[in-house]
Amino acid sequence: MAHSPLVSIVVPAHNAEATLARALDCLLDQEIVDWEAVIVDDASTDRTPAIIAGYVEHDARFRTLRSSTSSAAGARNSGISTARGHWLMFLDADDWVDASFLAKMLAALKAAPDAVAAYCGSRRVMPDGELTPSSISTEVAIQPFETFARQCAIRTHALLVDREAIVGLGGFDVSLRTCENWDLWQRLAHLGKRWVMVDEPLAFYRVSPNSLSRNSTQMLADAEIVIARGFSADPRVSHPASAQANGAISANGGTASEALAWFALWNAASDCGRGSRSIDPQALRALPAGRKWAREIAEVAIDGLMVGSLSVPAQLAARWGRFGGPLTELIIELGKIWDNPAAGRRVQYQLEQMLLDADDLAAPRRLARTLGIRVDVRNPNAIELPEGIDRIHAYLMMDGQIEAVVQFGVLGTVTRDHWIELIQNVVPAERLADSTARLAGRSTVPQEGAGADTSNTFAAEALLFTAERRSDPDSHFGKLAQLTAEARELVRSSAEPEQPPAVPRRARAADTNDRTAFWNSYFATEDPWNYGSLYEQEKYQRQLEILPAGPIGRVLELACAEGHFTRQLAPRVSHLTATDISAIAIERARARCGDQPNIEFGVLDFAADMLPGEMDLIVCSEVLYYLDDLAELRRITKKFTEALAPGGSFITAHAFVLRDNVERTGFDWNTFGAQAISETLAATEGLVLEQSIQTELYRIDRFRRLSPDDLVTEPMIDHAPIRAQIEIGVARNIIWGGARALRRDVARNEQRQRVPVLMYHSVSDDGPAALARFRLTPAAFGSQMAWLRANGFHAINSEQLEGRIANRQPFVGRPVLITFDDGFQNFADHAWPTLRANDLTAEVFLVTDLVGKVAQWDAHNGPPTQLMDAGTVRRLAGEGAFFGSHMATHRAIDGLSSSDLAAELLRSRMFIERWTGRPTTAFTAPFSVTDRRLGRLARECGYRIGFGARHGPADLDCDLIDLPRIEIRGDRSLDDFVATVEAVLKER
Numbered sequence: 001m002a003h004s005p006l007v008s009i010v011v012p013a014h015n016a017e018a019t020l021a022r023a024l025d026c027l028l029d030q031e032i033v034d035w036e037a038v039i040v041d042d043a044s045t046d047r048t049p050a051i052i053a054g055y056v057e058h059d060a061r062f063r064t065l066r067s068s069t070s071s072a073a074g075a076r077n078s079g080i081s082t083a084r085g086h087w088l089m090f091l092d093a094d095d096w097v098d099a100s101f102l103a104k105m106l107a108a109l110k111a112a113p114d115a116v117a118a119y120c121g122s123r124r125v126m127p128d129g130e131l132t133p134s135s136i137s138t139e140v141a142i143q144p145f146e147t148f149a150r151q152c153a154i155r156t157h158a159l160l161v162d163r164e165a166i167v168g169l170g171g172f173d174v175s176l177r178t179c180e181n182w183d184l185w186q187r188l189a190h191l192g193k194r195w196v197m198v199d200e201p202l203a204f205y206r207v208s209p210n211s212l213s214r215n216s217t218q219m220l221a222d223a224e225i226v227i228a229r230g231f232s233a234d235p236r237v238s239h240p241a242s243a244q245a246n247g248a249i250s251a252n253g254g255t256a257s258e259a260l261a262w263f264a265l266w267n268a269a270s271d272c273g274r275g276s277r278s279i280d281p282q283a284l285r286a287l288p289a290g291r292k293w294a295r296e297i298a299e300v301a302i303d304g305l306m307v308g309s310l311s312v313p314a315q316l317a318a319r320w321g322r323f324g325g326p327l328t329e330l331i332i333e334l335g336k337i338w339d340n341p342a343a344g345r346r347v348q349y350q351l352e353q354m355l356l357d358a359d360d361l362a363a364p365r366r367l368a369r370t371l372g373i374r375v376d377v378r379n380p381n382a383i384e385l386p387e388g389i390d391r392i393h394a395y396l397m398m399d400g401q402i403e404a405v406v407q408f409g410v411l412g413t414v415t416r417d418h419w420i421e422l423i424q425n426v427v428p429a430e431r432l433a434d435s436t437a438r439l440a441g442r443s444t445v446p447q448e449g450a451g452a453d454t455s456n457t458f459a460a461e462a463l464l465f466t467a468e469r470r471s472d473p474d475s476h477f478g479k480l481a482q483l484t485a486e487a488r489e490l491v492r493s494s495a496e497p498e499q500p501p502a503v504p505r506r507a508r509a510a511d512t513n514d515r516t517a518f519w520n521s522y523f524a525t526e527d528p529w530n531y532g533s534l535y536e537q538e539k540y541q542r543q544l545e546i547l548p549a550g551p552i553g554r555v556l557e558l559a560c561a562e563g564h565f566t567r568q569l570a571p572r573v574s575h576l577t578a579t580d581i582s583a584i585a586i587e588r589a590r591a592r593c594g595d596q597p598n599i600e601f602g603v604l605d606f607a608a609d610m611l612p613g614e615m616d617l618i619v620c621s622e623v624l625y626y627l628d629d630l631a632e633l634r635r636i637t638k639k640f641t642e643a644l645a646p647g648g649s650f651i652t653a654h655a656f657v658l659r660d661n662v663e664r665t666g667f668d669w670n671t672f673g674a675q676a677i678s679e680t681l682a683a684t685e686g687l688v689l690e691q692s693i694q695t696e697l698y699r700i701d702r703f704r705r706l707s708p709d710d711l712v713t714e715p716m717i718d719h720a721p722i723r724a725q726i727e728i729g730v731a732r733n734i735i736w737g738g739a740r741a742l743r744r745d746v747a748r749n750e751q752r753q754r755v756p757v758l759m760y761h762s763v764s765d766d767g768p769a770a771l772a773r774f775r776l777t778p779a780a781f782g783s784q785m786a787w788l789r790a791n792g793f794h795a796i797n798s799e800q801l802e803g804r805i806a807n808r809q810p811f812v813g814r815p816v817l818i819t820f821d822d823g824f825q826n827f828a829d830h831a832w833p834t835l836r837a838n839d840l841t842a843e844v845f846l847v848t849d850l851v852g853k854v855a856q857w858d859a860h861n862g863p864p865t866q867l868m869d870a871g872t873v874r875r876l877a878g879e880g881a882f883f884g885s886h887m888a889t890h891r892a893i894d895g896l897s898s899s900d901l902a903a904e905l906l907r908s909r910m911f912i913e914r915w916t917g918r919p920t921t922a923f924t925a926p927f928s929v930t931d932r933r934l935g936r937l938a939r940e941c942g943y944r945i946g947f948g949a950r951h952g953p954a955d956l957d958c959d960l961i962d963l964p965r966i967e968i969r970g971d972r973s974l975d976d977f978v979a980t981v982e983a984v985l986k987e988r
Helices: 020-028 048-058 072-082 101-111 144-148 163-168 180-190 216-230 256-273 291-309 320-338 341-357 416-426 429-440 455-471 476-492 515-522 534-545 564-572 583-592 630-643 674-682 743-749 769-774 778-790 798-806 825-837 856-861 870-878 898-916 934-940 974-986
Strands: 007-013 035-042 062-067 087-090 115-125 159-162 194-206 370-376 391-398 401-409 554-558 575-580 599-603 615-620 644-655 687-694 698-705 716-719 757-760 793-795 814-822 843-846 882-885 922-924 945-951 963-967
Touching: 007 020, 007 072, 020 035, 020 048, 035 048, 035 072, 048 062, 062 072, 072 163, 087 101, 087 163, 101 115, 101 159, 101 194, 144 180, 159 163, 163 180, 180 216, 216 256, 256 291, 256 320, 291 320, 291 341, 320 341, 341 370, 341 391, 401 416, 401 898, 401 934, 416 429, 476 898, 515 583, 534 564, 534 644, 534 698, 554 564, 564 575, 564 583, 575 583, 583 599, 615 630, 630 644, 630 674, 630 687, 644 674, 674 687, 674 698, 769 856, 778 825, 778 974, 798 814, 798 882, 798 922, 798 945, 814 825, 825 870, 843 870, 843 922, 870 882, 870 898, 882 898, 898 922, 898 934, 934 945
Parallel strands: 007 035, 007 087, 035 062, 115 194, 370 391, 554 575, 554 615, 575 599, 615 644, 687 716, 757 814, 757 963, 793 814, 814 843, 843 882, 882 922, 922 945, 945 963
Antiparallel strands: 087 159, 115 159, 391 401, 644 698, 687 698
16 A cells, blocks of 8 residues: 655646756755655646656655646646645645745644644745745634635645645635635634644745736635635635634624725726836725725735736835826725825825835835935935935944935925934934034034033034024925914914913911911912812801800900901900001901900910910911921920819810821821821810810810819810811811821932833713723822822822923822813812812813814714813913913824824913913823824924834833823723832832
8 A cells, every 4th residue: 555645745737847856856855755746737838748747757755647627726726636745735726835944834734733823924935036024814713714714825735735625615716716715725624623823924925927816806706605605604715713703703803895995906006117007996995094004005005016916025116107197096086985195195105105214215216205314424414305205214324334214204405404404413413523523514613522412513504504404495304394374373363362370379388487477478378278168168167066064254365366267256255455466467456356356466486476365265377387396295295284273274286197197088288287296285284175066077175284183074075077178278187087108207208210101091870882992080090199199199280290200300209190181161160179189280182173062073972071161271271280282183193284284283282371370391192103203393383292003101201292191091900000100119
């Protein structure tokens, strides 16, 4: 019985005299020798039969058959019928495989005994011998059938397949002129068995000008048949996997029409490569227009372009003149079909980027929108823009070497000084030191030696040209100046009246050794603590409730401030002496209480001055925090005791402060608080606590000076809720439930190289389900902000972040930059009150053309969310919120022309500055989409800091114009948030 080989290789050959020997020789080179080759001569009329005979004569592993099917499918089926091996391979007569092909493929199959096939990567070979990059589909190993239902993901000869499975499927479909291999792989995958991948380019496919794969009309017709079969039950497969019995599932990778559109795109691009157009652009309608698909569309187009033009990627830009026109027209048509020209432009930019990235720019490459050039760093020349060009991709060259690759959006002529400025920004100064004089074109360059700092020379050179370049209306900067003027006029003439933002509340005065000056500075602003608030009034009421029973004679009020409590206390006592260290406060108190005859007023510093004696009651509230230390407090409590008559009362109201007990709710002040004050008073000889009203935030105590015969009894302790609303000025200093770390402590003890920049969008209970990821409930957001506050974080703005990174200064303490994209009204309604209550701020990036309108970019997901109007922006800016640009229209910037991009950057910045009264220097990219034009154009339009698509914390090594952020998702838990932020803390 004849030996059955391990592998049978079927080689169809029709008039293949030029290539057949190369194909058969690769089999002789194989490291594995247990194979047979069945060469099927398909009605050849050249020397093919003679070549076959020579191999058969010299090596018994070669066998031959004759066929007259005139099709590769029929010839392969003939070979299958006589094949004896366990595994089959199909090798066309103009292709070949690596010498290790069989060994590596069989090894993969041995490691996966349940596999029905093994496949590898492949490379095309152009007629000039150039090789394309390797390609391989990882998806085949993950979901073979869903992949093959949509595309032919494997070359014919990049596969070893089980022979019995192929025989059971009936072999290749001879009714198909093309795509017959795709059809067979699809049926094989329908069985639901495993495919294993060998991730190496072991197969080589020769591209011929006469190949059927260049017949796009036939290819598209056959592909439509194969795809339709993939999305339905296939009666040719007797025992399909149950999950795939009815064909592919659209949710697993797109519909049949979309799959056909992708194939049509490849063929349309292949046509363009030949300088022709045979595919109706309407066949591309089902292609996805979303920005995330732009690169994939460009990749498929380039793949088709390579076959059509017989070029490898490195040659395509140089050959643009052959196919650039038809290809650009195709992309424009695609944008029209989508009714989205910006999406078409995005594809164009992406495609041109990929072509130029592969090119050496040995000569200028003029594409549709991009000019690729080399620039001599030592002698840059002005570049006038060809029509339609708005982007430059340049290699900066020195001594024949590439010093840097730059790409930037350009509006007009790039002058010599423009190049000088750009070069000095991107080429290290030490590399330029020996060419500074030549570049500047002057003889006044410092001559201190090779180590001389050249940066100032370049800066001066750029400044010398500034006026000249801006006066040239056709230059880049001249065009930019025109756009600036247009944006300024638009802002000036807008219907929105120009009003200054609200002035933030006066900040607390700086500490000073002069107590009188210190307190007078407080009262320079009337009512500095909002004494009339419901919270303060509730506290006053409870102080009145704790007054001793019976008539009260002589009363001393210390630190009466502006007399708000004085007026309420006076009717309850016989005579009231109201005092304060500030003469300003006393005059206001006198005016407020002028109709109360039993009050006398006086300026008194209770810490330094003598107190009047024999008082029946002394009231001293909300001021003892300001004493220097507990030793001074102990000294002064003795004064209070001595100023009381025996049996007299001392009433005090003070808030709980975290410094006394960090584990309970309290105010985050760097002072002692109610607990320490009460303990000190209780420890003062002659004083005893009689009654205390205690809330979560403060306690009100009444002490009594003991008489010689007094009996000390247990104090009466009442616990009371706080019913009054707590205004923001008070709330922002409270940490509810205590703190795990205090800001002042971490500021003393911690420095770090990284900082979390948190990215939010919407804070609301309601909204479209499709946008749940971008929406936090107010409760969830409140929990996150409370956690930040309780763990010692302080909020910074982008300008502070910029300063630290620019100067490479480590971040002190635990800073966090909280950002919001879009500027939703729910930021003002829900997020901002929560931020203020936690003594945090945020930076909101506005879509300025839509301020006061709705987020129309989300309309396809449901009712669009309301955006803040200019008045709200102005109010929040006055309250301490910060604002930056999210561009003017929320269009993704990679679909904007350079002129439109610059215009949006300019007018967005100017409108925000009008509304806030502050410089605007920060931006975020809509949809987190950036391209290489953005950074430089943004700087030229006045921005210094930008946030792009990268995820993670910002650090001192980041590019200021492309900083990362950490998206905080609405579908994640508080534990996830904590873990994310703590991960940044751990790396200092």
